[in-house]
Amino acid sequence: MIGICGDSCVDCPRYIATESGKAKDLEDVKAWWVRLGLRAEDFPAESMACKGCRPENACAYPEIRDCAHRRGVRNCGLCDLYPCGLVAAAFDRSDAFHTKAAAACTQEELDILERAFFRKRHILDWIHLERDK
Secondary structure, three states: OEOOOOOOOOHHHHHHHHHHHHHHHHHHHHHHHHHHOOOOOOHHHHOOOOOOOOOOOOOOOOOHHHHHHHOOOOOOOOOOOOHHHHHHHHHHHHHHHHHHHHHHOOHHHHHHHHHHOOEEEHHHHHHHHHOOO
């Protein structure tokens, strides 16, 4: 399961916590996201639940999500225009966040984030190459 932007859903802490069905798991992810500066302390943990890459759901990359839906592709690696400026900006943003996360996370947390979010360029490149075979 790969998100539109190339994130690995099965490795994503939000997705895993949502699938567990345990409120405490979402609370733990919220605390982690607050520590990383991704959410405010007063943000409700239940709002962290993953509902997929649908247009009506919150997304870190709404412009990418909306473009993929307009073009009818499941993820950007399947798009004829890949890589485009929108995806390049997402890669840059992800790279910048990687640096911030490295300073704020344990090695275990950083490994989780690496698998879930920081390999999106590699994942989408692979999908795009496989698509053309």
